[in-house]
Amino acid sequence: MTLDTRKQQILSAIVSAYIETGEPVGSKTLLTRERLNVSPATVRNDMSELERLGYLQKTHTSSGRVPSNAGYRYYVQTLTPYRLSPGELAALNSAFETSVSLEELLEASTHHLAAFSGCTVFGISPHCPDGIYQFEVLPAGKRILAIMVIASGGAVKNYFYRASEDVTAQDAATLTKIINTVFAGFPIDRIGEVRTILLEHEIRSHCPKHIGIMQTIRKILAGVRDYELHIGGTENLLSHPEFSDIETARGFVGMLSTREHILEAMLNNLPTDEIEIRIGAENGLFNSPHASLITLFCDEKFPVVLGLMGPKRMDYARTIAGCNYFIKHLKTFIDREY
Numbered sequence: 001m002t003l004d005t006r007k008q009q010i011l012s013a014i015v016s017a018y019i020e021t022g023e024p025v026g027s028k029t030l031l032t033r034e035r036l037n038v039s040p041a042t043v044r045n046d047m048s049e050l051e052r053l054g055y056l057q058k059t060h061t062s063s064g065r066v067p068s069n070a071g072y073r074y075y076v077q078t079l080t081p082y083r084l085s086p087g088e089l090a091a092l093n094s095a096f097e098t099s100v101s102l103e104e105l106l107e108a109s110t111h112h113l114a115a116f117s118g119c120t121v122f123g124i125s126p127h128c129p130d131g132i133y134q135f136e137v138l139p140a141g142k143r144i145l146a147i148m149v150i151a152s153g154g155a156v157k158n159y160f161y162r163a164s165e166d167v168t169a170q171d172a173a174t175l176t177k178i179i180n181t182v183f184a185g186f187p188i189d190r191i192g193e194v195r196t197i198l199l200e201h202e203i204r205s206h207c208p209k210h211i212g213i214m215q216t217i218r219k220i221l222a223g224v225r226d227y228e229l230h231i232g233g234t235e236n237l238l239s240h241p242e243f244s245d246i247e248t249a250r251g252f253v254g255m256l257s258t259r260e261h262i263l264e265a266m267l268n269n270l271p272t273d274e275i276e277i278r279i280g281a282e283n284g285l286f287n288s289p290h291a292s293l294i295t296l297f298c299d300e301k302f303p304v305v306l307g308l309m310g311p312k313r314m315d316y317a318r319t320i321a322g323c324n325y326f327i328k329h330l331k332t333f334i335d336r337e338y
Contacts, residue, residue, distance in 0.1 A: 003050075008078060009036065010046050011055055015067045015075040019313045022241060024064030069280045072292075072312060076277055082321040091116055092322060096329055102304070103127070103155040105333060106230045109306070113326065114233025117319045119294075119310035120256075122285075123230040124266055126302050127155060127223075134184050137175040139167050145175070145213065149220055157223065161216040165209060175210060178202045179217070191221060227267070229259055240311045242290035255286050266305050271297045275323050280312055294319060296327050300334045 003011065013034045014025045027043040030036070036043060047065055050056045055071035058064075067075065084092075095112040099105035106123035114121040132152045140146035140160060145167050147159045182199040183191055200214050234256055237243050243252060255261065265285045276295045278284060283293035285307065292314060296306040306326075308319060 003053075003055075003074070006036075006038070007046050007050060009034070010043065011050055011067075011071060012075055012078065014047070014050075014056065014065060015071060018066055019315060022313060024059045024066050026064035029064065067313075069282075069312075072279045072316075073277075076279075076316050076320075079317050079320070082317040084318075084321050084325060088116065088322065089325070092325055093329070096333055099333075101151075101154040102334070102337070103151075103228055105330075106228065106304070106306075109326065109330075110230045110232030112232075113306070113308060113322065114236055116322050117308055117310065117314070118233075118236050118239075119308040119314065119319070120234055120237050121232045122262055122266060122305075122307040122309070123232075124227050124263060124303075124305040127151065127157065127226055127228050132185060132187055135176060135179040137172045137179065139169060139172050142166055145172060145210070147179075147213075147216060147220065155228075157220075159216055159220050159223070161210075161213045163210055164212060167210070171207060171210060174207045175203070175213065178206060196221070227263055229263055231256065231262075237291070237309065237311070242311045242313075243288075248288060248290070251288065252286060266295070266307055267303075269295075270303070270305065271295045274298065274327050275320065277316070277320075283309065285309065294323055296323050296330075298327055298330050298334065300331050301338055302334075304330065304334070 010030065013030055013036075017025045017029065017033055027040050027047060030043055030047075031040060047056060050071070051058060051065060054068055055074055056065040057068045059066060091112060095105060095108040099108050102125050106125050110121040110123045113119070134150045136148040136150065138146045138148065143163045143166055145161045145163060147161060149157045149159065179199065182195060182202060186195070196218070199217065200211070203211055203213065237252055238249055243249055262285065269284045274297055276297070278293045278295065280292065281287065281289045283291050285291075285293055286309060290312055291309055292312045294308040294310075296308075298304045308323065310319070
C-alpha cells in the first residue's frame, strides 16, 4: 500500500528514532525530533492510522509506538540512499587489498563487514572455486603421511593417513606423483569412480604397501567438494539489548556452533536478488523475532553468499550501502582472479 507523503515522513521518522534509541516513540518525541509543520493532534491521528494499517504497534508499557515488521519493510523499501564516507570506504576496501584468494577474502570480509555494520557476518564459498587442485604427500611421522590438497587459488587443506608400516620420503614422492598424474588438473566434479579406480590401480602397481591411503583419498574427494564457512563478529549481537536475556543469548550461541545448520539454511534459501533483507523471524537462520538478516549473493562464476545478522532495528541505510559497495567489488575480484 502507498502512503501519502506525510505518513511516509512520520513512519520514516519513527523507525529512525527507534533504531537510534530502542525506545517507543510518542508524538511529543516525534515533534521534538522532526520539523513536521503539523499539530500534535494531526501527528497522533497519523500514528493511529499507521497502527491501524499494520505499520506500527503499541507497546504495553508506553503510549509510544514501535515499528512492526511491515513498518520496517516499508521503511527499507523507501530508504534514501546512504553515502559512504572516505573512512568507511577505506575500511571496506582493506579486505580486498590484503587478500590473494577467495578464502582469504571471505575470512577478512566477515571481520571487516562485522566491524563496519555491528552485525554477525557469515561468509560461504566453495573451498576451491574452479574445482582444480594439486596434491602433495609428505611424511608427518614414523607411520603417518600428510596429504596437502592445494586449490588453484592457494587455499590448502590437510589430511592424514596412518600407514600399517613405516613411511619413507620415497613413498611420499611416489604417491605425490601418482595422485597428481591421475587427478591434478581435473575439476573435482569430473573425478568420478572410473578415475578413482584408476588411481587405486596405479597405487597397487607402484606403491602397494600404502594401498590403505585410498580410504583417505575418498574422504578427500568428498571433503573438497564442500563449502567453507567463515564467521566474524560473533559477539556483536550479544551487545544489543534485544539479545541480552539468557534464553535468546543461549539460542544464538548454540546456533553459531552448528556449522551444518548455518550452511544448510543459507545455501537452501539463496536470494533471487544480489541483496535480500529478511526481517524478524523470516530471517530463516536464527529463530528470533528480534533478528534481521541481510543476505548478499554473488553467482558470477560460482556461488558466494554472505549473511549479515543484526538486530531488527539495525541501521539499514548504512548497512545496505556497505553491502552494495562490497558486492560490486566482490564481482570485480572474482572476474580478475578466476
